[in-house]
Amino acid sequence: MTTDFVPTDYLPVLIFFVIAGAFGFVTILLGKLVRPRAPYREKLLPYECGAPPISDARQPFPMRYYIIAMLFVLFDIEAVFMYPWAVVFNKIGVYGLVEMVLFITVLLIGYVYAWGKGALEWD
Amino acid sequence: MELGTTVLLAVIQIAVVMGVVLLSVAYMTYAERKVLSFMQDRLGPMEVGPWGLLQPIADGLKLFMKEDIIPSGANKIIFAVAPIICLIPALIGFAVVPYSEGFSLLGGTGGTITDLNVGLLYIFAFASVGAYGVILGGWASNSKYALLGGLRSGAQVISYELVIGLSIVGVLLLSESLSLRAITEHQDGGFWHWNLWVQPVAFVTYVIAAVAETNRLPFDMPEAESELVAGFFTEYSGMRFAFFFLAEYANMILVSCLASVLFLGGYEAPAEFLNFVPGFVWLALKTWALLFFFIWIRGTFPRVRFDQLMKFGWKVLIPVALVNILVTAVGVYIVNN
Numbered sequence: 001m002t003t004d005f006v007p008t009d010y011l012p013v014l015i016f017f018v019i020a021g022a023f024g025f026v027t028i029l030l031g032k033l034v035r036p037r038a039p040y041r042e043k044l045l046p047y048e049c050g051a052p053p054i055s056d057a058r059q060p061f062p063m064r065y066y067i068i069a070m071l072f073v074l075f076d077i078e079a080v081f082m083y084p085w086a087v088v089f090n091k092i093g094v095y096g097l098v099e100m101v102l103f104i105t106v107l108l109i110g111y112v113y114a115w116g117k118g119a120l121e122w123d
Numbered sequence: 124m125e126l127g128t129t130v131l132l133a134v135i136q137i138a139v140v141m142g143v144v145l146l147s148v149a150y151m152t153y154a155e156r157k158v159l160s161f162m163q164d165r166l167g168p169m170e171v172g173p174w175g176l177l178q179p180i181a182d183g184l185k186l187f188m189k190e191d192i193i194p195s196g197a198n199k200i201i202f203a204v205a206p207i208i209c210l211i212p213a214l215i216g217f218a219v220v221p222y223s224e225g226f227s228l229l230g231g232t233g234g235t236i237t238d239l240n241v242g243l244l245y246i247f248a249f250a251s252v253g254a255y256g257v258i259l260g261g262w263a264s265n266s267k268y269a270l271l272g273g274l275r276s277g278a279q280v281i282s283y284e285l286v287i288g289l290s291i292v293g294v295l296l297l298s299e300s301l302s303l304r305a306i307t308e309h310q311d312g313g314f315w316h317w318n319l320w321v322q323p324v325a326f327v328t329y330v331i332a333a334v335a336e337t338n339r340l341p342f343d344m345p346e347a348e349s350e351l352v353a354g355f356f357t358e359y360s361g362m363r364f365a366f367f368f369l370a371e372y373a374n375m376i377l378v379s380c381l382a383s384v385l386f387l388g389g390y391e392a393p394a395e396f397l398n399f400v401p402g403f404v405w406l407a408l409k410t411w412a413l414l415f416f417f418i419w420i421r422g423t424f425p426r427v428r429f430d431q432l433m434k435f436g437w438k439v440l441i442p443v444a445l446v447n448i449l450v451t452a453v454g455v456y457i458v459n460n
Binding site for chain 2: 120
């Protein structure tokens with residue numbers, strides 16, 4: 001196969017997606033024929049070490065998770081930017097090298113700032 | 124190639140690859156129990172079949188016939204769909220893994236289900252979707268343990284995905300392609316041409332991040348049973364529980380396959396005179412060696428704390444991966460000029 005963009009390359013992905021999804025749904029539906037179904041109130045309670053659950057489970061959670069998600073978006077975009085750069089690096093030579101050093105430097109400043117502000121701490 | 128041929132070829136290869144992956148998952152659970160047992164001076168499963176060889180099938184049948192419990196406070200639709208959201212990406216990642224050299228089949232080319240020119244990006248895109256299944260499953264359960272497990276898993280998976288993403292840039296600089304087949308072919312010529320020797324740092328960061336990404340001990344925070352019962356799948360039972368399990372093991376096999384392709388030459392033989400052995404045997408051997416390594420570290424290391432895990436990812440692995448990219452880029456530039 002060539003490295004040119006050919007839409008039919010993506011057809012097997014779609015077929016695989018449908019087959020994998022069908023495998024999941026059909027297995028669960030078929031299981032309905034053989035599995036028992038006898039629910040009662042206590043069985044359907046969320047597990048909390050055997051005691052009746054106290055309050056709703058959907059409680060506020062720490063901000064840290066939000067900060068990590070934000071940092072992830074920033075750095076993941078950086079990583080994705082590097083993929084095309086890495087693939088054509090040999091063709092763009094020293095210009096590409098300098099550009100990427102500048103790019104990483106700018107990101108490193110942000111990284112050091114986040115570190116200094118304590119965004120990477122978990123205690 | 125005709126459209127009909129493309130579809131037929133794809134369906135045949137998907138059936139074979141999916142069969143092999145599902146069977147590998149089943150026997151991975153068996154291998155894991157056996158290897159851990161031998162490391163702990165036990166025998167492991169011995170009852171079902173000779174040496175317990177039919178144990179995974181018995182387990183599968185048992186899970187298939189178990190009651191499907193949906194807790195009363197759960198968000199029913201999301202709860203029901205989350206395991207499948209987890210399962211699909213874990214399976215279809217295998218679509219771009221080249222398992223053998225190209226051979227002609229039904230007038231088309233076999234060896235990969237589809238050789239996308241953005242194969243690596245495709246795998247990482249779908250790996251990210253898998254994290255949604257875990258987070259949604261944990262949230263929809265309406266159980267505190269499940270919610271905490273889901274959140275931890277989300278934070279852990281995205282942090283270590285970043286490390287994986289950065290650690291493979293070095294390989295891309297060398298092979299100048301995102302197609303997994305091109306990356307494999309770049310490493311032909313035997314053992315000493317593997318990327319492992321030119322990218323050792325990337326290999327180490329990749330393997331550490333892969334263990335964390337698949338929620339394995341010593342990084343199995345999302346399901347740390349001593350603190351979170353079972354983490355995000357605490358409330359799941361029967362087949363839906365099995366799908367989370369299946370997805371986790373399929374993901375392990377996928378990251379090991381990927382490590383073999385990126386660093387260990389994929390389906391290429393380690394030496395010229397071994398070329399008569401078919402490619403898929405080499406890929407399977409390399410993948411299983413890595414899977415054994417996964418089980419080995421599970422049997423060896425204690426679990427780390429969650430804050431240690433996040434600190435290690437963000438403060439050690441990411442800077443190391445970035446420096447590796449810069450060093451590789453300068454190296455490639457010097458060699459080419």
